[in-house]
Amino acid sequence: MDTPGHVDFSGKVTRAMRAIDGAIVVVDAVEGVMAQTESVIRSAIREAVKPVLFINKVDRLIRELKLSAKQVQERFTKIIQDINSLISALSEVYNDSDWSVSPDDNTVAFGSALHQWAFTVKQMHQANLQFQNIIRHYQNQAIEDLSKNLPIHKPILNMILEQLPSPKNAQPYRTNRVWKGEPNSPAGLTLQQCNPNNSLIVGITKIVTKSKHGIIAVGRLFSGTIRRGSQIRIFPNETLYRTQRVTLFMGSRQVVVPSLTAGNICGIIGIENPRAGDTITGQNVPQGMVPFEEITYINEPVITIAVEPKHPRELPRLLSVLEIITKADPNLISSINEQTGENLLSGLGLLHLEIALKDIEELGVQVEASDPIVLYREIPKTKVTQHEWYLSPNGENAIKLSVHPRSTEPIQVDVWQRDPTGNTLLNLSPALIPESAKESIISGFHWAMERGPLCAEPVGQTLIKILNLKLSENVTYRGKVELMSMVKEAIFEAFENAEMTLLEPIYSVQVTIPSEYLKEVTGVISSRRGQIENVEQKGSLITVSGNLPVSESFDLADDFRSKTSGKAIWQTRFAQWNIVPDQKVESIITSIRKRKGLA
């Protein structure tokens, strides 16, 4: 997979980085520093994670490239220089102390993970060894001696212990990078202290669903102690859960432990529906506490694919796998197309869905996926008030209503219903309405809004006002179907008078590049119906912010990469729904209708 640093990963990368204080950057001695090496280093330093370097696959320099000791040395120097120019530039951006690595201060090791040997310069000096000795081992086919004399874990663990910080040392300077609250508030100070006796604060980084213990929320214990039986909650929600088990990861195994203290990474069992990104606290929190991540109360998936099992008999397994992956990733939503019976999977972007498909296959179901589909919304062009009564099919009931696209007037009266795509149903009728009739009218509202008249996409951001209502005195004449179809048809008639158009999803996009690529990047954005909103310089890097339609974003990754030699770090995020330009509307409607099999 490519392009971390892209939105589809950014939440995940940031969360993983939040849990750790130091990182071993592994670089292939043959390939050197690559695009992804750069982007993971950027993510690490952004979260104040200190790097050390391990130059790996040195065996290939000797065996495949047959380099001399001097040539090997030159290659090492080049890699270290490349890494350091990046680290220095980033340290400058974030006003950090310089975390450049150097063989002399034990922040660089060299070796072969495959053959399980490694060394630091210090170690070589102490043992009075030359690189020539290592080459000789390979010439003499004595690789096993290398792993005995220079076992890989020694230099690596030494670097970790001596050069990477403990939570106690790291939390004072990392708090304001991984947490947005006020650093000098009681909550900020608590996070900085890493004290087992303070209030409990855990940042959840990952949900493990495949476990014999059930669902485990895994996260970093920044403060306090978690015990079996502890009362905990997902801050700021107030529902309390009892900690059923606390687990500790030992390699791939999970060991149940009675308690864990500040600084550790813990597994918590007992929280209902935990999500990656959640903040777990006890009942009481220090003053000034804010969650690590804001809870996004509404997911706005903007791209959908249809997913079918290759073998129809695997459908039940596919459904259970879809349940697992949507639980682990709050931004994935699975649903069923009621017209076609297809299983739909919606997400934040193309890459996001590609990863989800890989996950599905890895959980053991072979699937076929449709081409990605951008989701649109239908919306009236103008406000329309229907002054005539609209009759129900039997003529015994009648309604007057008005439709208001993107209404901004404050709503104080009786809101009957809001739906997930931002539509509202208001009742201004003076009539007394029985509960059963109210339910039927709400159902008719949903019926109209779920499938708009243009191409059966949902209606969005529209306010429907019931201005007046006449209901039959006789209950049998105001049955559910009768009222539902009256409301739906009345809304559709108003839509016809208003004329409908489409809303399309818009990404906000943020690209960081070395300043010489500014022109290329603004070119890519504007050629895709995008707009540049801001250009900001920080050190030698420039950040361009703007927006572009989701439908124009499908091969954005390739475009950015090729035009900036892989130097662009970028992310996109759903921003808003915009009206589709007039000249585009017709062709979009035609293609959606064709896809859906509508006449």
Added chain:
Amino acid sequence: MTKNQRFEELFRLMKDPENIRNIGIIAHIDHGKTTLTDSLLANAGMLSSTLVGQARALDFLEEEQRRGNVSAVTRRCPNNYKIS
């Protein structure tokens, strides 16, 4: 030390945050994250050395490994933790 005693000792050391290192292994895809992780675990007695490079360790982080992002979110290395 028996396995149990070793675990008790580890668990005791982890109570002091000075003894903890929470680290990640990060790299471009195929630069050797998994192999390094396996190698370290093998040397810590948590994985047979014959399995090194076969991506067996750290199941729970497999996704990140596969995606070339961040892996090995948790390795604890208390100061006097003995490597078997």
